[in-house]
Amino acid sequence: MYILKEKLFAKIEELEPKMVQTLCDLVAIPAISPADGGVGEFHKAEYLIKKLKELGLCDVSTYALPDPKAAGGERPNLVVRFPGRTKRRLWIVAHMDVVPEGERSLWHTDPFKAEIKDGRIYGRGTSDNGQELVASLYALCALKELGVTPEYEVCLAFVADEEMGSEYGICHLLKKGLFAGNDLVVVPDMGNENADFVEVAEKSVCWMEFTVEGKQVHGSTPHLGNNACRAANALSVALDEALHAAFPERDGLFDPPESTFEPTRRRANVANINTVPGREVFSFDCRVLPSVPLEEVTKIVDAEVKKAKEKFKVEITYKFPQMEQAAAPTKESDDVVRTLLAALAEVYPGMKPKIGGVGGATCGAFFRRAGIPAAVWCQEIDCAHMPNEHIEIKHMLNEAKVFGLMMMGK
Ligand SMILES: [Zn+2]
Structure with a gap:
């Protein structure tokens, strides 16, 4: 040889x-x-x-x-x-x-x-x-x-x-x-x-895009509208925390070794400071260990969305522009x-x-x-x-x- x-x-x-x-x-x-x-x-x-x-x-x-x-x-x-x-x-x-x-x-x-x-x-x-x-x-x-x-x-x-x-x-x-x-x-x-x-x-790739809809009003009269920005901020933080808490697994094959859940794009909302936004669109890019079924991830998302809807009385829709189980x-x-x-x-x-x-x-x-x-x-x-x-x-x-x-x- x-x-x-x-x-x-x-x-x-x-x-x-x-x-x-x-x-x-x-x-x-x-x-x-x-x-x-x-x-x-x-x-x-x-x-x-x-x-x-x-x-x-x-x-x-x-x-x-x-x-x-x-x-x-x-x-x-x-x-x-x-x-x-x-x-x-x-x-x-x-x-x-x-x-x-x-x-x-x-x-x-x-x-x-x-x-x-x-x-x-x-x-x-x-x-x-x-x-x-x-x-x-x-x-x-x-x-x-x-x-x-x-x-x-x-x-x-x-x-x-x-x-x-x-x-x-x-x-x-x-x-x-x-x-x-x-x-x-x-x-x-x-x-x-x-x-x-x-x-x-x-890793599995899972992209998420959330649309939060409230009611746009003048910044001086927020009580007349429903601030979609506040609801989106809260939802984004809640998702970040809930997803990380639910999936702490580590796998040494990967660098980083854990699933990642990253808030990424935030669409522009209103042009001026004195407007309360009525609509927010934001995304997460998630890279999930192959051992985690993506259905488990979407269950956490469903639960957090439900909570945010109830708490902030907003409409929230979401989609997965990419979802590929590894x-x-x-x-x-x-x-x-x-x-x-x-x-x-x-x-x-x-x-x-x-x-x-x-x-x-x-x-x-x-x-x-x-x-x-x-x-x-x-x-x-x-x-x-x-x-x-x-x-x-x-x-x-x-x-x-x-x-x-x-x-x-x-
Ligand atoms: Zn190539």
Whole structure:
């Protein structure tokens, strides 16, 4: 295995110029969602199909949903399959779509013309998620060129629509029944520069918006109206206290380890000081540990709203603009995590990765909800969606080595 590892690493290093070129090519084919004013993934998929053929990876399937606003009238997802020693599958899921460039004047380079400088590549989509797409592709290519049969059937998925909800992407592939419960799924779409964070869990996301209605009057005659601001203030504090009191659980997987219930947006009410507001709209952003059912959270909300209505004689309505129960975490003992950690130990000797959860849903969540253990990991600079998005070429090579070792069942 040691010799094979050395050969794999040398092969990946040899492939560096091709990897760099491929990523630069991809930057020039943005694949922005039609909902964001782009044409979708059709052209990028076309380029990749050609590239895959060139690299001798010929088992490529396209799974597309129609989208009349997209180039080609569809939103393609590509799946590259490569047979392994066993029938068990290892998936590496990277997304083709990118976000728009944003404010152009903040870019020092053309966002859609890659520039290589000081071991870095600049351009929209280099980091999110081109680096990982290219790393997974050339990891497989390296194994193929070395004539090594992977341990697992390797499935590379280059998916659509990650940035706008994954309906045309991962969700479509899941509905198609492409994945099985014993598959190993890696979604390399979130990580840090040190490569030492493996995401296996997320908190439930629950957004709440409350509208409190009283009666607006002049500030000198508050007794003639009903001050919605006072009722909203009281309700906001009551919710804050009641929710924290009801859910004190802690889980060391997460940072912070407890559920969070944050009062956030407050809509503007009246323009002047001497008006008693008749209407207040405010929100909470709650990130709840997966062990807490969200119905329990809404029960507390119901009770506090009822109390505030009675006490202040106001109307209170509320809604949940987002409410997503978190899936059960992927376990540290699951094969995908074990295989990933073993590979990380080879590529980053001495590193102690943290296995943990995050406050909001990543694409790993779609798989976990479907009962498929998934790990989210990559090595990247924190610059996704920002101007001057870029990668370190050495991170891309490291990722390819990790993916290559995982394919070999290391
Ligand atoms: Zn991404």
